[in-house]
Amino acid sequence: MSDTTQVLTINRLGARGDGIADTPEGPIYVSYALPGEVVRVSIPAPDPHTGRAARSSTGRAEARATLIAIETPSAQRQTPECALYTRCGGCTTQHMEETTYREWKRESVVTALTRAGINTPVDALIDAHGTGRRRVTFHGRRKNDEDAIGFMAARTHALVPVDHCPVLDPDLARAPQVALDLAKLLLPKGKPLDIQVTATDAGLDVDIRGHGPAGEALRRILTGAAERLDLARLSLHGDRIVERHAATIAMGRGRVTPPPGGFLQSTALGEETLARLVMEACAAASTRIRRTADLFAGCGPFALRLAEIAEVHAVESGAAALAALDRAFRAAPGLRRITTEERDLFRRPLLPMELNQYDAVVFDPPRAGAEAQSHEIAKSKVPLVIAVSCDVGTFARDAKILIEGGYTPQRITPVDQFRHSSHVETVGVFTRAEIKKRRR
Template sequence: MTRTVIERLGHLGDGVGPGPVFAPRTLPGEVVEGELDGSRISVPRIVTPSDRRIAPACRHYRSCGGCALQHADGGFVAAWKQNIVERALAAQGIAATFRPMAISPPRSRRRATFSGRRTKKGALVGFHAPGSDTITPVLDCNLVTPQLSAALPMLTALTMVGAARKGELALTVTETRTGLDVAVTGGKTLNQTQTAALVTSMAGAGVARLSWDGEIVAQQAEPLVNFAGFDVPMPPGAFLQATVEGEAALRSAMRDCIGASTSVIDLFAGCGTFALPLCESKPVHAVEADGTMLDALDQGWRRAGGLHMLSTERRDLFRNPLLPDELDRFDAIVIDPPRAGAQAQMAQIAKSEVPVIAAISCNPVTFAVDAKMLIQAGYRLDWVQVVDQFRWSPHVELVARLIKDHIAR
C-alpha cells in the first residue's frame, strides 16, 4: 500500500504526487493511498479530500471513462484549464492577456462516439471504463444531449445486427437539424438481410442517415447542420464542433479577432463553421484538403443566396502551404488546424504582411509553438480566450488574436 500527497494535476487530468506517482480522479492537496502498479495508483482511496472535491453529477462516473473531472468544482476546472494554456505559452517564453472563458453547459455534446459490442445475451453500448476495454452503458449521460442519450437503444439494436462476435463497433452519432447522423465503423460485411435489419432497427429513432464503414446504408433525410443561421449538408464523418454553445463562442471570438477586416482567408475551413457566416459581411476564400467538406460548404453558400463572394480551394496545407504572396491578398487570416498544429503553414504566414490572425486551436502545446514562430516574425499576441466545450475532460480549446501593430487596422 502506497500513500502520497497529490501536488498537481497532469495534462490528462490525473493527480500527480512525488516520484512521480499518478492517481486518477484526485485533486491537489489530497492524501491518497492504494496499490502501486508501476508509477500509477489505479484505484486510489481518498484519505484526506480537497475542499474543491464535489459529488459527481453522473451516477455512471465511477464506472465510465467518458469524463475525468466531475469530482472537481467548476471554478477549479476552469482555472486549471486556463493554466494549461498559460503553461504551454510560458514554455515558449510567451505571456498572454486572457479574456473570460466560455464553458458549454451539461448535456450539450451533440456529437459523440460510443463503443458497441455483442454479448451472449444481446449487446452493450456506451463508453469504456477508465483504463479498460470494458464498456459501461450510460443511459442518462450528463455529457451528451438528450437526443443522443435517447439513441442508445437504437445503437444497441444496430450492434446486435452488425457487430462481429469478437469485434467492437465505433458508433459516431451527430445531432443535426434534420435528425441523427449515425456513422458506424468496425462492423462486419453486411448481407442483404442484415442491411434490412439495420434499417428496421433505426425506424422511429429519428435517424436521418446511417452509414456503415463509409457507405451510406439508409438516408431518410439530408443531415443539415446550421452555422449561425445557414444550413450546410453534412458529409458522413465530417468534422463538427462538439457543442452549439462552444461553436458560437469560437465564432464570436473569431469575429472579435478580425474586426473590420474586409477580405478573409479561412484555412482548414472544413464545412464552413467560420467561412459561411463571415460571407454575410465580406468575401471569403476557404481552403480545405477534404473535397467533400468543401462541396458541402459551397452548397450551403449557394442555398443561402445573397451572401458575399465565397471562393474555395482544395489544398493540403501541410504539404503545400499557401505562400506569402498568396496570403497578402487578404487582410485577415482565420486558421483552425487539427491537433498537430500547422507549422508549415504558420512558417509562411510569419513571412506575410497580413495584419491580423484569428488562430483557433484544440491543442495549447502546438498552438504555443506556432505562436512563437509568429511572434518572432513581428506579430504580437493580443489576447487569448479559452473555450471549454469538452466539459469534465482535460481537453482545451482556444481562440487567439495575433496582430502586426504597424499595419493592423
C-alpha cells in the same frame, strides 16, 4: 514483486487532471485526487524484466498509482453527477468543484504558453458546454453471446456499458438505445463497431464504422431499421444507406449537411462561441476586412459567418466537407462570395504570395496543429491572423512561430466545450507588427 500501498499527500494538478504527489523518488500521478488531499493508493510493481515503471499512453515512463481511499478530502471536492464516473474513461474531472476546475483548465493554456516562451495575458475560461455535446461515439462489442455498447474505461480497452450520459445534449437522450439496436444487427458478424450519433435539426444522424461494406440484403435491413428508429440518416463507413431527412446543422445563415462522420464542433454553443471570437477580432481590426482566408475550413462554421462581412476563400483537404459548405453557401441569403479549394495544408500550405491578398486569415487545424502553415503565415504580410486550436501544446508551438515572425498576440481566450475533460479550445488573435530583420 507485488503492488505496494502508500499514503500520499497530493501537491498539485497535472495537465490531464490527475493529482500529483511530489515524492523523493519523483512525481506520482493519482487519478481523481485533488491538491491538499491525503490519499491511500496502490502503486504497481515495476516491470519484472526491466525494473522500470509502467509506461503511459504516450510511451513515457511514469509512476501512476490507483486511488484506494481518500483519507483527508479537499474542500474543493464535489459529488460527481454520473454514477459511472471513475469507471467510464470519458470524464476525468467531475470530482472538481467549479472554481478549481475553471482555474485548472485556464492554467493549462498559461502553462503551455510559458513552456513555449510566450508571456502574454490569458482571458478567463469561457464555458461553452451549453446544452451538452451534440455528437457521441459508442463502441459496440459482443462478449459471451451478449451485445453491448458503451464507452471505454480509462487506459484500457474494457467496455463500460452506457444507457445514459449526463454531458450529452438532450436530443441525444435516446442515442444509447439506438446504437444498441443497430449494433445487434451487425455484431453477430463478430467485428467490433464504432457507432457515431449526431443530433441534427432533422433528428439523429448515425455513421457506423468497423463492419465493412454492406451487401444488398444488409442495406435493406438497415434501411428498415432507420425507418423503425426514426433516423434522419444512416451510413456505413461514410457510405449513405438511407437519408430520410436532410441531416442539417445551422451555421450562421447557412444550413449545412455535413458528410457522414464529418468533423463538427462538439457543442452548438462551442461552435457559436469560437465563431463569435473570430468575428469580434475581425470587427476590432484597424482596417476594414474585405477578403479572408479560412484554412482547415471543414464544412464552414467560420466561412459561413465570415461571409456576412467579407469574401471568403475556404481551404480544406476534404472534398465532401467543401461540397457541403458550397451547397450551404449557395442556398443561404445575403452572403458575400465564398470560394473553395481542396488542398492538403500539411503538405502544401498557402505561401506568402498567396496569403498576402487577404486582410485576415483564420486557421483551425486538427490536433496536430498547423506548423507548416504557421511558418508560411509568419513570412507573410497578412495584418490579422486568428488561430483556433483544440490542443494547447500545438497552439503554443504555432503561436511561437507567428510571434517569431513578427506577429503580436492581442488576445488569447480558452473555451471549454469539453466539460469534465482535460481538452480545451483556444482562440488566439495576432496582428502584424514590424517585420524583424532576420539574420542570414
